[in-house]
Amino acid sequence: MAVVDLSRLSPLAATPTGWLEAVLANFDAFLMDHASAEKKASGMAMSMVSHYPDKPSIVRAMVELAVEELNHYREVMRLILDRQLTPAADLKDPYIHELNGQVRKATEFFLLDRLIVGAVVERRGAERFALVADNLDGEPPLARFYRSIATSEKRHWELFINLAAHHFDESVVTERFNELTETEAEVVKTLPLRAALH
Ligand SMILES: [Fe+2]
Numbered sequence: 001m002a003v004v005d006l007s008r009l010s011p012l013a014a015t016p017t018g019w020l021e022a023v024l025a026n027f028d029a030f031l032m033d034h035a036s037a038e039k040k041a042s043g044m045a046m047s048m049v050s051h052y053p054d055k056p057s058i059v060r061a062m063v064e065l066a067v068e069e070l071n072h073y074r075e076v077m078r079l080i081l082d083r084q085l086t087p088a089a090d091l092k093d094p095y096i097h098e099l100n101g102q103v104r105k106a107t108e109f110f111l112l113d114r115l116i117v118g119a120v121v122e123r124r125g126a127e128r129f130a131l132v133a134d135n136l137d138g139e140p141p142l143a144r145f146y147r148s149i150a151t152s153e154k155r156h157w158e159l160f161i162n163l164a165a166h167h168f169d170e171s172v173v174t175e176r177f178n179e180l181t182e183t184e185a186e187v188v189k190t191l192p193l194r195a196a197l198h
């Protein structure tokens, strides 16, 4: 598979100060939202499999991804149950909703944009899970868990970028990624700070 030169990609805007405090102040709520996010990520990967049965690179990667995200879901759900919490209902994620709204529906753009939105979302996840991991000093096992999740999500955003480059010119991929990175930064600014991944 093509490998993109990541140094040509725009940097991710830093998560606003205050987000981490909101998460640490209500970690139970964060866990609930995190579980939902993993379940939705798995579902998204399976929807890619259904949508592109004729593209073996997509099918192979997305089946693997769906299983991995579902494993994350299982692990977060174990944490929730260990805390004697009742899992919360899935809520609409305004961040994901806004970014999915950037996907152009025309056939020539649809796959590119879905892959790029996937990359942008996974990259933000990697950044935020690493922030959480770095700030759980009193809870080494939980910090280790979030470190491993951050490592997986980093691998995922690179996977989406490389899949995009497998199907489109690298310059097209880089340009669209940089555009959507800018849009994502604007979306992040508009969202309230809460104990949720986004
Ligand atoms: Fe995940």
Ligand SMILES: [Fe+2]
Residues within 6 Å of the ligand: 041, 069, 122, 125, 152, 153, 156
């Ligand atoms: Fe992921």
